[in-house]
Amino acid sequence: MIDYKGLSITLVTMALTVYLLRAVPMVAFKNKIENRFIKSVLAYLPYAVIASMTFPGVIHCTGNTISAIIGFAVAIIMAYFDRSLISVCGASIGCVFLVEMFVRYFV
Amino acid sequence: MVKEGKSDLQDYIRGVKNGIPVCLGYLPIAFAFGVAVSNKDYPLWMAMVMALTNFTGTAQFAALNMIAAGKMFLDVVFTVFIVNARYILMSMSLSQRLEDKVGILERLLLSFFHVDEIFVIAMQEKGYISSKYFFGLATFPYISWGIGTLLGGVIGGVLPEVVGVSFEIALYAMFAAILIPAAKRSKPILFTIAISIIIDCSLQLVPVVKDWPETILILIAAGISAVVCAQKYPVDVDEKEEVPA
Secondary structure, three states: OOOHHHHHHHHHHHHHHHHHHHHHHHHHOOOOOOOHHHHHHHHHHHHHHHHHHHOOHHHHOOOOHHHHHHHHHHHHHHHHOOOOHHHHHHHHHHHHHHHHHHHHHHO | OOOOOOOHHHHHHHHHHHHHHHHHHHHHHHHHHHHHHHHOOOOHHHHHHHHHHHOOHHHHHHHHHHHHOOOOHHHHHHHHHHHOOHHHHHHHHHHHHEOOOOOHHHHHHHHHOOOHHHHHHHHOOOOOEOHHHHHHHHHHHHHHHHHHHHHHHHHHHHOOHHHHHHHOOHHHHHHHHHHHHHHHHOHHHHHHHHHHHHHHHHHOOOOOHHHOOHHHHHHHHHHHHHHHHHHHOOOOHHHOOOOOO
């Protein structure tokens, strides 16, 4: 039996938490920061965050290290040759699918 | 700052176009979330409410697992906070890149749609970012987040599991498509990426530390590498935070 009241309150507080995490800094740092060092940190931060989110997390994402590494390698190669976001994603998903099918039916 | 020859509508449409890849990438992730909720025997409305009020995959999955384990309120809020703490830094970054004329009300609305992928694409913009462009970027990803969740909750059970597994790579492929060209273009960015990954991997080998939530490790690694890189390659202040090549 699901406790709907508790669930509802939990969902509301959760949404509020996520929203405040995004909104408070957005408003608090409205004025442009002039400090060159802080500006530099903020300029590099997006790449730093995405990089550490990607690796090593990617190797576990499909539950099979081999298919994840092959799929990701394909994405890296295509991205290196400046292919569009959609084709990079599509090729990568397709490769993982093929490897997974191979693993399931031929190994 | 008005860009020459660019109206608000053109900015919005440009945003919508650039948001399409994100929109396609979100469909499977949202779908997976819908499936996860129905697998745990929770009602469809709960999946929809969570998806449309949170709009953040990581926190939704984490919270769902906790709720299913019988944990509520503070436990969930704490986890969501930890898992999404990166948004504090990302919102600071984005906030600095928005046009000066973007007021508080617009910022409050825009914050709701501030997710990883939209953030990254928005930050590729040369110069300052207009709110119209940002809303354009967010439009279809948000809709597909809702549709994906709905589909996952309704028909999730019938799709072969291998399809879902394959789509797990989508998010990371998207990250590669963003990181690699940027690293090719700019040595400092390549340096930032390398340091961030090296620190993150090293942290995962340290006893005790490796058991901390993954996001905390990500934050530490990203914070250190951004600071190191900022010291080594400061940006040109007049160039609107364009990183040096």
